[in-house]
Amino acid sequence: MTGTYDPARSAILLVDPYNDFLAENGKIWPAVRHVALEVGLLDHMRAVVAAGRESGLRIFFVPHRRWREGDYEDWDHPNPTQQRIRESHSFALGTKGGEFHPDFQPMDGDVIIQEHWAQSGFANTDLDMRLKQHGITHVIVIGLLANTCIESTSRFAMELGYHVTLVRDATAAFKPEMMHAAHELNGPTFAHSITTTDALLKTLRNTS
Amino acid sequence: MTGTYDPARSAILLVDPYNDFLAENGKIWPAVRHVALEVGLLDHMRAVVAAGRESGLRIFFVPHRRWREGDYEDWDHPNPTQQRIRESHSFALGTKGGEFHPDFQPMDGDVIIQEHWAQSGFANTDLDMRLKQHGITHVIVIGLLANTCIESTSRFAMELGYHVTLVRDATAAFKPEMMHAAHELNGPTFAHSITTTDALLKTLRNTS
Amino acid sequence: MTGTYDPARSAILLVDPYNDFLAENGKIWPAVRHVALEVGLLDHMRAVVAAGRESGLRIFFVPHRRWREGDYEDWDHPNPTQQRIRESHSFALGTKGGEFHPDFQPMDGDVIIQEHWAQSGFANTDLDMRLKQHGITHVIVIGLLANTCIESTSRFAMELGYHVTLVRDATAAFKPEMMHAAHELNGPTFAHSITTTDALLKTLRNTS
Amino acid sequence: MTGTYDPARSAILLVDPYNDFLAENGKIWPAVRHVALEVGLLDHMRAVVAAGRESGLRIFFVPHRRWREGDYEDWDHPNPTQQRIRESHSFALGTKGGEFHPDFQPMDGDVIIQEHWAQSGFANTDLDMRLKQHGITHVIVIGLLANTCIESTSRFAMELGYHVTLVRDATAAFKPEMMHAAHELNGPTFAHSITTTDALLKTLRNTS
Numbered sequence: 001m002t003g004t005y006d007p008a009r010s011a012i013l014l015v016d017p018y019n020d021f022l023a024e025n026g027k028i029w030p031a032v033r034h035v036a037l038e039v040g041l042l043d044h045m046r047a048v049v050a051a052g053r054e055s056g057l058r059i060f061f062v063p064h065r066r067w068r069e070g071d072y073e074d075w076d077h078p079n080p081t082q083q084r085i086r087e088s089h090s091f092a093l094g095t096k097g098g099e100f101h102p103d104f105q106p107m108d109g110d111v112i113i114q115e116h117w118a119q120s121g122f123a124n125t126d127l128d129m130r131l132k133q134h135g136i137t138h139v140i141v142i143g144l145l146a147n148t149c150i151e152s153t154s155r156f157a158m159e160l161g162y163h164v165t166l167v168r169d170a171t172a173a174f175k176p177e178m179m180h181a182a183h184e185l186n187g188p189t190f191a192h193s194i195t196t197t198d199a200l201l202k203t204l205r206n207t208s
Numbered sequence: 209m210t211g212t213y214d215p216a217r218s219a220i221l222l223v224d225p226y227n228d229f230l231a232e233n234g235k236i237w238p239a240v241r242h243v244a245l246e247v248g249l250l251d252h253m254r255a256v257v258a259a260g261r262e263s264g265l266r267i268f269f270v271p272h273r274r275w276r277e278g279d280y281e282d283w284d285h286p287n288p289t290q291q292r293i294r295e296s297h298s299f300a301l302g303t304k305g306g307e308f309h310p311d312f313q314p315m316d317g318d319v320i321i322q323e324h325w326a327q328s329g330f331a332n333t334d335l336d337m338r339l340k341q342h343g344i345t346h347v348i349v350i351g352l353l354a355n356t357c358i359e360s361t362s363r364f365a366m367e368l369g370y371h372v373t374l375v376r377d378a379t380a381a382f383k384p385e386m387m388h389a390a391h392e393l394n395g396p397t398f399a400h401s402i403t404t405t406d407a408l409l410k411t412l413r414n415t416s
Numbered sequence: 417m418t419g420t421y422d423p424a425r426s427a428i429l430l431v432d433p434y435n436d437f438l439a440e441n442g443k444i445w446p447a448v449r450h451v452a453l454e455v456g457l458l459d460h461m462r463a464v465v466a467a468g469r470e471s472g473l474r475i476f477f478v479p480h481r482r483w484r485e486g487d488y489e490d491w492d493h494p495n496p497t498q499q500r501i502r503e504s505h506s507f508a509l510g511t512k513g514g515e516f517h518p519d520f521q522p523m524d525g526d527v528i529i530q531e532h533w534a535q536s537g538f539a540n541t542d543l544d545m546r547l548k549q550h551g552i553t554h555v556i557v558i559g560l561l562a563n564t565c566i567e568s569t570s571r572f573a574m575e576l577g578y579h580v581t582l583v584r585d586a587t588a589a590f591k592p593e594m595m596h597a598a599h600e601l602n603g604p605t606f607a608h609s610i611t612t613t614d615a616l617l618k619t620l621r622n623t624s
Numbered sequence: 625m626t627g628t629y630d631p632a633r634s635a636i637l638l639v640d641p642y643n644d645f646l647a648e649n650g651k652i653w654p655a656v657r658h659v660a661l662e663v664g665l666l667d668h669m670r671a672v673v674a675a676g677r678e679s680g681l682r683i684f685f686v687p688h689r690r691w692r693e694g695d696y697e698d699w700d701h702p703n704p705t706q707q708r709i710r711e712s713h714s715f716a717l718g719t720k721g722g723e724f725h726p727d728f729q730p731m732d733g734d735v736i737i738q739e740h741w742a743q744s745g746f747a748n749t750d751l752d753m754r755l756k757q758h759g760i761t762h763v764i765v766i767g768l769l770a771n772t773c774i775e776s777t778s779r780f781a782m783e784l785g786y787h788v789t790l791v792r793d794a795t796a797a798f799k800p801e802m803m804h805a806a807h808e809l810n811g812p813t814f815a816h817s818i819t820t821t822d823a824l825l826k827t828l829r830n831t832s
Contacts, residue, residue: 074525075549076345077371081397109490114530117542119398123367124542126533132785133491135761137284147389148397152363159331159360161756163285181355181389189289189356190327282733283757317698322738325750334741334748340577341699343553369548492761493787497813535814539783553700563805564813568779575747575776579701597771597805605705605772606743 007056015143020097062121119152215264223351228305270329327360423472431559436513478537535568631680639767644721686745743776
C-alpha cells in the first residue's frame with residue numbers, strides 16, 4: 001500500500017446526496033441548514049468527491065429508499081423515522097427531492113448501491129458484495145446524517161470488517177450536539193480515523 | 209397479541225453482563241460507576257430480568273468476546289476499542305472479569321449467543337437465527353454500554369426487522385452525555401420504544 | 417397455529433417468474449422446457465399462488481437482477497452464470513423477457529423484493545427484513561431454477577432460521593438429474609418439507 | 625497478483641475436519657468411507673493444507689457446532705440434519721469425535737472460526753469478518769460434505785462476493801451421485817474454479 005488510502009482498496013461512500021437534504025428547497029434542508037452552513041457541508045462533500053476521483057478512489061452512491069406510494073403502510077412496526085417519512089414523503093421517487101443533488105451526479109465507473117430502508121447502507125442492500133467485487137477494504141463515509149445514516153453505515157462497516165474513516169465537516173445533522181455525539185462520543189469507539197476534509201485531501205494527494 | 213410484549217414473540221437481550229463491567233473490582237466498573245450508580249443500573253437490570261422471567265419472556269445472553277491470548281494481534285485494522293482490549297484484556301477468558309455477574313447467571317431455558325467481536329450482538333453471531341427459532345420479533349435490550357454495544361445491537365435489530373425497546377435506566381455509559389446521546393439524540397431515530405424500568409414493569413405485568 | 421401454514425406466519429416466495437424463463441419465446445425457456453412440461457410447471461405455479469392467495473398467505477416476488485448495460489463489466493470475479501448473463505442479457509430491463517409472466521403479476525398486498533444478483537433471494541436484498549415486518553417464519557419457495565435460485569434461496573432461508581418448504585412440481589431445471597439433486601439429494605438435508613402441489617393444496621385448504 | 629492465488633488475498637477454508645467424519649471409528653466415517661477412499665480424501669486434504677501453508681495461504685478452520693446437551697431441544701423447527709444430530713450427537717463436545725483429526729490440527733497463524741449450526745460456515749459466524757481482517761478475497765473450500773457444508777459455504781461465499789474454488793478430490797459425500805451433483809451440476813453455476821488437488825498444487829507452486 002502506497003499510503004493510507006490505496007486506491008485499489010479504498011472507496012468513498014456517498015450517503016443520501018439527495019436534493020431533499022442538500023438543495024435550498026429540499027424538504028429536510030431547513031432542518032440541516034444550520035449545521036450544514038456552519039461546517040461548510042456542500043463545499044466539503046464536493047471537495048472529497050473530487051479529490052477521491054483524482055486519486056482513483058471509486059465512488060459508491062449509497063441512497064436511501066425513495067418513497068413510493070404504499071411504503072411502510074402494511075409493516076408491523078416501521079421505525080420512528082420511517083413513520084415520519086410515511087407522512088412527509090421525503091426522497092419521493094419521481095420528485096426533485098428524490099434526485100441526487102446536481103453536484104453529486106454519478107459518473108462512469110461509479111457504483112450505485114440498492115436503496116436502504118432505514119439507516120445503514122449495508123442493511124438489506126448489495127453494498128458489501130459490491131465493495132468486495134472491487135477489492136475495497138477501506139471506506140470513507142460522507143453525506144447525511146452524521147448520527148443516523150452515516151453512523152449506522154459506519155458501525156455496520158466496522159462490524160463487517162472494513163476500515164472506516166469519518167470526515168467531520170463533510171456531514172451534517174439536525175443539531176450541533178448530534179455532531180458532537182457522532183464525532184466525539186460514538187465515532188471514537190468504532191471508527192478507525194476521524195478527520196477533516198482538509199487533512200483528508202492532503203493524505204489523498206500523497207496517495208496518488 | 210395480548211399486550212405490548214407478547215411472551216411468544218418478545219425477548220430480553222442481556223448484553224455483556226460481565227463482572228468487568230458490573231462488579232466492584234471489575235476492570236471497567238470504575239469507568240461506568242458514576243452513571244451506573246446514578247441510574248440504579250444493577251437494581252434495574254435485576255428487575256427487568258426478573259419481570260421478564262415472570263412474564264414468560266425468554267432471556268438471551270449476548271456476550272462480548274472474552275479476550276484470549278492472541279486476539280486482534282494479526283488483524284489488519286482492529287477498531288479503537290479492540291486495540292484497547294488488546295492491552296487491557298477486558299473480559300479475559302478464565303478470569304473473574306470474564307464471567308457473568310453472580311446476579312445474571314443463565315437459567316434453564318435461557319439462550320446464550322455466540323460472543324460478538326465488537327459492538328453489535330447481531331454481527332458475526334447466531335443471534336438473529338436463534339431469535340427466529342423462538343419466534344421472537346420484539347426485543348428489549350439492556351446491559352452495557354448504552355452508546356456502544358446496546359446502541360449497535362439495537363441499530364442492527366431495527367435494520368434486521370425487529371421491534372426495539374430501550375430502557376433508559378437499565379443501561380449505563382462512561383459519561384452522562386453518552387446516555388443523553390443514546391436516549392435523546394440517537395435512540396428516537398431507530399428505537400420503537402424508549403422507556404424506564406418502572407414503566408416496563410407495569411407493561412409486563414399487564415402482559416402476563 | 418391452526419395448521420401447518422398459519423397465514424399469519426407463512427408466505428410464498430415466488431422466485432424469478434420472468435418471461436425469459438416461462439414464456440414460449442423466453443430466452444431460457446428452451447433450456448427449461450423439457451422439465452417444465454414434464455412436471456406441469458406453469459399449472460402448478462399458478463395453482464400454488466392461487467391457493468396461497470385464497471388461504472391468506474402473502475406472496476413475495478423474489479426477482480433476479482434485470483440485466484442493465486454495464487452489469488458485471490468492472491467486477492473482479494463475476495460467477496459463471498453472471499458471465500453468461502453478461503453475454504446473453506437474460507432478464508434485460510425494458511424487454512419482455514425482463515417482465516413478470518402475465519399469469520404472475522403482483523397484486524395488492526404482494527411484496528416485491530429487491531433484485532438479487534446471483535442465486536439467493538436473501539443475499540444482498542431486503543427479503544429477510546421484509547419477511548420480518550410481516551411476521552413470517554415459514555416460507556414456501558417456488559419458481560426457478562430448482563438447483564440454483566430455489567436451492568440457494570432455500571439454503572439461506574434455513575440458515576437464517578426460517579422453516580422451508582419445497583414443492584417438487586412447482587419448479588424446474590435444465591435437466592431431470594438437477595431436479596433429482598435438488599429434491600432427493602440436497603433438499604432433504606436442509607428443507608423442512610418437500611411436497612407436491614397437490615399435497616400442498618390440501619394442506620392449505622385445511623389451513624384456511 | 626503474481627498468479628491465481630495471491631497469498632495476500634487467498635485462503636483455505638477447512639470445513640469440519642472432525643474425527644467423526646475422518647477417523648476410522650468416527651460416527652459418520654462409515655457413511656463417507658466409500659467415496660472418501662475412492663477419491664483419496666485424507667491424502668488430498670493433507671496435500672492441500674500442506675501446499676497452502678508452504679505457499680503462505682492462511683488456513684481458516686470452519687467447524688460445525690459441537691453437539692452439547694440441550695442443543696436444538698427447544699427450537700421451533702430444527703432442520704432434518706439437526707434433528708438427526710439431536711439423536712446421534714455427532715461432533716459432541718468433549719468427545720474424540722468432536723475433536724479435529726490429528727492430521728488437521730491448528731497451527732500458529734491459523735484462524736479458528738465460530739461454530740456453524742447448519743451447513744454454511746458463513747451463516748451465524750464470524751467467518752466473513754475474519755476473512756476481511758486478513759484481506760482475503762479468494763477462498764479454496766475443502767473438507768466435508770461436498771453437497772452440504774462445502775456447497776452451502778461456497779454458495780454463501782460467492783453471494784458475499786468471494787472468488788470460490790472447489791477441489792473435487794479433497795471432499796467427499798455419502799454417495800457418488802452427491803459428488804456428481806456438487807461438482808458437475810451445481811458447482812459450475814456458482815464456483816469460479818473447480819479443480820483437483822494435483823492441478824491446485826501446481827498452481828500454488830507457481831504462486832509462491
